[in-house]
Amino acid sequence: MTEITAQPAREPLLARINWVDVGPFIALGVLLLAGVLINPDFLSPTNITNVVTRSAFIAIIAVGATFVISSGGLDLSVGSMTAFVTGIMIMFMNAMVPAMGANSIIAGMALVLCVGALCGLFNGLIVTVGKIEPFIVTLGTMGIFRALITFMSDGGNIPLDRSLREPFRPVYYGNLLGIPIPILVSVVVALVGAFILYKTKFGRRCAAVGANEEVARFSGISVGRVRTLAFVIQGICVAIAAICYVPRLGAATPTTGSLWELQVITAVVIGGTALRGGKGRIWGTVAGAVILEMIANLMVLSNFISEYLVAAVQGVIIIIAMLVQRFSKQP
């Protein structure tokens, strides 16, 4: 073997761009452009704000999923988990109304964060202590959480107490300096997520475990602990999304969060995080979530594609994203 590094010294600027990194943002730009051409109303502040606000839930959960996926895991249970923790939160708040009044909202929020973390811990421990594929574990818990919310609601719905609707409303409908609260929350979640993933030892270990578990083990990293913590972060993100979601619907039902796991994984993957683990891309994930919502919105606004085909177009997008990852310059 000759002692020369296997790369020419200079490359043209175009070849040096990492398309996986910038891809999601280019796609977002293209969508914006297409949107203006299709319907001038698309770029109106109201519409854009609406789209981004609606994408907030998926974005928040997907930030958590970026941790799980970059550590080499996968969580299919997030949609069901959203429904389950939402149900728990509403029941708790309702029960606390006589004693605490509107303050039960605060208590409920605190509780749901704990419940979310515990659900994540449950997933994580089965994966790491039981040494079972995360796909299988979370397929199981997906069913469990979904069944629990159906049981809790007796097949119907669990409505939020009327007295709480007004005080809880601003969490979804309110704004700060004109920016809707859910958008602010998702930006904060993404900022914190990016800090943890890129600027802490845990984040570094997360990426190492996902990139090569053996190297991580041989480097003295506790692989199980890192993976479990990633699931806990996922659970907390689910709880945060649930908090933002309740004022919008005012109830938990057996269909709450249905199929969100697919949207979440799609957002992560089109954001440029490799499904096999390794480096996570938080901002790409957020862009991915917005892209998904924007496509749906554009199809509603336009007349030439039926909105029944939204899922098909999203499916095409995820395949294109994977092809870009597959064929882009892999150093």
Added chain:
Amino acid sequence: MSAAEALVMPAPAAKPSDPLLRLAGLGKAYGPVTVLSDVDLDIGAGEIHAIIGENGAGKSTLMRLISGHVKPTTGTIALAGEQIVFPNPAAAEHAGIALVHQEILLADGLSVAENLFLGREITRNGIVDDRAMEAIAAERLADLGCTASPRDLVRQLPIAQRQLVQIARALLEDHRLVIFDEPTAVLTTTEVETLLGIVRGLRDRGVAILYISHRLNEVEALADRITVLRDGKMIGTYDAAAVTQEDMARLMVGRELAMLYPPKRGTSSQAPVLEIDHLSVPGFVHDASLVARPGEVLGLGGMIGAGRTELFEGLLGLRPAKVAEVRVNGKAVRIASVADGVDAGIGYLTEDRKGKGLLLRERLAPNLVLTALSRLHRKPYIEDRLETRELDRAVGEYDIRVRSKRLEAGQLSGGNQQKLLLAKIMMLDPKVVIIDEPTRGIDIGNKSQIYAFIDKLIRAGKACIVISSELQELVGLCDRILVMRAGSIVAEFAGDQITEQAVVLAATSGGSKPAAGGPSQ
């Protein structure tokens, strides 16, 4: 031509009248990196032609070119006078060229017979005929002296049996040229004898054989002609009768061996820094005890599969193990993980730097500090400037040649990866450094540098344990050598007792037991 090469005159150009295989100016480059150049070679039917060279000399590349796994960038391959380019390995196989791989490439979950016939199953009326295949498999395995049954799952076989299965698979059909890539690396002495017999049998039937091996005694016993490669270049082709094993070694290395290794330090009498009492790893290591002292390089020799790597993986909790006691500087320590080992002052450098040592798609600095994250970053967040500083230091101290510090680890050459890995372990400031195959697959210049680093850390008062399958390296580098065979430490040599012959004998056939007291003194 150096003095070493002048010792042996190349064979006269008396080539067989009609060479089965003729390589002319054959070479391979990956981008700007040339791994093999200007190979001119003839192989006749009924000839055993050995290819020898150090790790990284280009032997495997040559084999992969001939067998259609990679395409040459220069030169031509002619088979029976006809110039050919194989688009894929299947085409080469179709043309009558079989390759017995160095690594075991079998489907673990399938039976021996199913593996033998994978992709060429015998069918009757469109249905696979297991009985016919098992009958043929049984016959072929018996020829090879393989005791596995055709119905055994490959997963359940010991590694030597798997290798025999792989050889049986390559020989299942009649071929004009069979390439053996280090076929005996995992075989025991009797199995090797059987294999050599088979190779001779093939030759007598007119098959051309390309035989690659590290084991010069095999080459001497087997080959008709020998081609030596070094650093990707062909040094020459020689008549086997005209060269001794010593000549071969000199031609392979290309310089006096003595210059490669730092002067020895002699055995140490300092208090041991690491003591392992009665360590067993189920299935791999049986009741091994050893001590490592500051000031000496302790070598661990033995065949592949003797349990050397497993011993230390067991010590560090990387695989299940039982141990009576481990002491560091005389104090008992409990080690259940690599992290515990790091805390106790034990640094372990894996033999598998690509699979277990480095994150190939990650940049250099994160790789360097991965094990030492908590030591380096005292604040709750990562400070890039600390990592940059450490990388600068390591690049200078270990002479890691990088074009840019923003490269990924996988873009470095093998030698530079190894230096990076060494720097990564040394960041922990270990008291004992265990280096598994310190120079596997790296070129000679980097080798001598690594040996110098090992010498330096010994002189800095650390203890060093070197596991190596390269006999020359063990003998040239180590002050004391323990030899393992079949999971047990069977011999110990120090000072003048250290010779290649003594180590080989102990590794393969028992050899001399340590005089008294056992290896753990």
